[in-house]
Amino acid sequence: MTDFNTIIEAIDSSLNSMMPHSAAVLVECILAAVCAIGAYLVFAIIMIYMERKVCAAFQCRVGPDRVGKWGILQVFSDVFKMLIKEIIDIKNSDRILYNLAPFLVVMSSLITFSCLPFARGLQVLDFNIGIFFIMAASSFGILGILLAGWSSNNKFSMIGAIRSGGQMISYELSMGLSILTLVVLSGSMQISELVEDQTRGWFIFRGHIPAVIAFIMYIISGNAETNRAPFDLPEAESELTAGFHTEYSGMGFGLFYVAEFMNMFIIAGIASTIFLGGWAPFYISGLDGFNEAMCWIPGIVWFLGKTFFVIWLLMWIRWTFPRLRIDQVLVLEWKYMVPIGLLNLLIMTICVVMGWTF
Amino acid sequence: MSFKNTYIGTIVYAVKSLATGMKVTLCEFFTRKVTEHYPENRKTLKISDRHRGVLVMPHDDEGNNKCIACGLCQMTCPNGTISITTKSVTDEETGKSKKVLVEYNYDLGACMFCQLCVNACPKGAIEFSNEFENAVFDRKKLVLKLNK
Numbered sequence: 001m002t003d004f005n006t007i008i009e010a011i012d013s014s015l016n017s018m019m020p021h022s023a024a025v026l027v028e029c030i031l032a033a034v035c036a037i038g039a040y041l042v043f044a045i046i047m048i049y050m051e052r053k054v055c056a057a058f059q060c061r062v063g064p065d066r067v068g069k070w071g072i073l074q075v076f077s078d079v080f081k082m083l084i085k086e087i088i089d090i091k092n093s094d095r096i097l098y099n100l101a102p103f104l105v106v107m108s109s110l111i112t113f114s115c116l117p118f119a120r121g122l123q124v125l126d127f128n129i130g131i132f133f134i135m136a137a138s139s140f141g142i143l144g145i146l147l148a149g150w151s152s153n154n155k156f157s158m159i160g161a162i163r164s165g166g167q168m169i170s171y172e173l174s175m176g177l178s179i180l181t182l183v184v185l186s187g188s189m190q191i192s193e194l195v196e197d198q199t200r201g202w203f204i205f206r207g208h209i210p211a212v213i214a215f216i217m218y219i220i221s222g223n224a225e226t227n228r229a230p231f232d233l234p235e236a237e238s239e240l241t242a243g244f245h246t247e248y249s250g251m252g253f254g255l256f257y258v259a260e261f262m263n264m265f266i267i268a269g270i271a272s273t274i275f276l277g278g279w280a281p282f283y284i285s286g287l288d289g290f291n292e293a294m295c296w297i298p299g300i301v302w303f304l305g306k307t308f309f310v311i312w313l314l315m316w317i318r319w320t321f322p323r324l325r326i327d328q329v330l331v332l333e334w335k336y337m338v339p340i341g342l343l344n345l346l347i348m349t350i351c352v353v354m355g356w357t358f
Numbered sequence: 359m360s361f362k363n364t365y366i367g368t369i370v371y372a373v374k375s376l377a378t379g380m381k382v383t384l385c386e387f388f389t390r391k392v393t394e395h396y397p398e399n400r401k402t403l404k405i406s407d408r409h410r411g412v413l414v415m416p417h418d419d420e421g422n423n424k425c426i427a428c429g430l431c432q433m434t435c436p437n438g439t440i441s442i443t444t445k446s447v448t449d450e451e452t453g454k455s456k457k458v459l460v461e462y463n464y465d466l467g468a469c470m471f472c473q474l475c476v477n478a479c480p481k482g483a484i485e486f487s488n489e490f491e492n493a494v495f496d497r498k499k500l501v502l503k504l505n506k
Binding site: 054056057058059060061062065316317319320321336340 | 369376379380382383384386387389391392393395
């Protein structure tokens with residue numbers, strides 16, 4: 001398996017030989033940021049195209065196929081349309097907060113995005129409380145949504161933002177519990193270590209029953225975190241026009257849109273990292289030839305393959321179930337997900353203590 | 359209290375019903391898609407026989423139609439789409455006077471495709487064809503003369 005650490009160290013040493021250390025660090029920071037933002041945009045484009053095609057397939061249609069071959073230029077034309085749209089100034093809106101909100105949402109998802117391990121060593125942020133950091137960074141996206149709803153001076157936006165706040169803060173809990181279950185299994189919070197540990201078997205297999213329950217819980221709360229159907233109450237178009245981003249036009253709306261898709265990518269990325277082994281290949285102990293063949297597939301392919309599989313799962317859920325009512329959303333969280341999550345955590349702890357895991 | 363209403367029962371029932379829904383959509387995901395690629399498949403396009411595209415009056419090989427100029431279609435049309443001009447012709451054998459169709463005018467632009475005229479016709483002289491590409495650049499072209 002290729003180790004990107006060697007490549008990155010080579011770049012680091014060559015930069016250090018060319019310029020003083022502080023300048024080299026600055027250049028490295030800029031390079032990492034550019035790469036992260038580039039990857040972010042590329043994945044956003046892929047995701048939007050995928051969403052439209054997968055949604056069409058679930059509804060027995062073929063989806064966009066007029067702009068370019070198989071409609072691959074559809075996303076670009078949509079972005080172009082968004083760019084040439086007028087940016088409307090809302091009367092009596094809080095100008096600073098109104099303009100700040102989309103950037104907060106994107107910033108939160110960008111920081112979380114940079115924690116994803118794409119391959120061995122190919123990760124921007126990696127430190128001993130990585131999982132903890134991801135949860136903290138992803139939850140301040142709520143702030144942007146609340147500000148967007150508040151500053152738009154529109155009651156629909158406000159209701160959408162309040163719903164979104166209530167929902168996302170609630171589901172953070174069950175998401176945290178399901179991640180904690182896996183942290184108990186692995187005994188580490190560092191993302192690179194989590195993945196390294198899974199090279200001898202993915203956690204979803206090693207943790208068996210509690211891990212599978214945690215995975216299902218994670219998928220449900222991940223769907224709720226990204227404000228997607230069946231939990232799309234914050235933007236419930238039939239009730240609230242578009243919820244918190246009703247008043248946004250042009251690229252302000254575009255940023256929310258991109259952030260929503262990228263949050264889904266991040267949720268799927270974390271799911272594949274902590275449950276399906278990240279860039280770790282599929283491994284069956286005993287079958288050496290098979291394992292050898294699996295190791296030939298590069299880690300980034302494994303990671304993206306798993307991530308897009310989880311994204312497909314999320315889309316499958318999104319295009320199957322109807323929207324819940326707000327009370328049903330909260331009942332599901334507080335009466336079912338949290339108790340089951342706590343119980344599951346207990347089961348996992350017992351399994352780990354008794355050595356019943358693989 | 360039945361098992362279905364207990365706490366555990368609701369979870370089991372929920373998982374079951376959600377799985378049913380997901381099975382349905384998964385089947386849908388893999389079925390052949392129903393989308394018609396319209397301008398490309400123009401040659402093979404099959405429009406339902408019951409589609410009401412435009413009103414026509416079928417003529418036989420000698421150019422005769424079944425219209426008896428009774429005017430029922432004109433009277434029944436809610437939009438005043440149909441206007442019939444008739445004349446009286448005296449039959450030479452019997453000597454009786456008989457109404458004959460001169461011109462059958464139909465305004466496609468005013469038609470709402472309710473099919474009342476077709477239902478009203480006692481002879482089945484008019485019908486809707488499934489020809490649907492009726493767009494023209496001038497509204498006057500939508501006024502059609504149906505008889506030959």
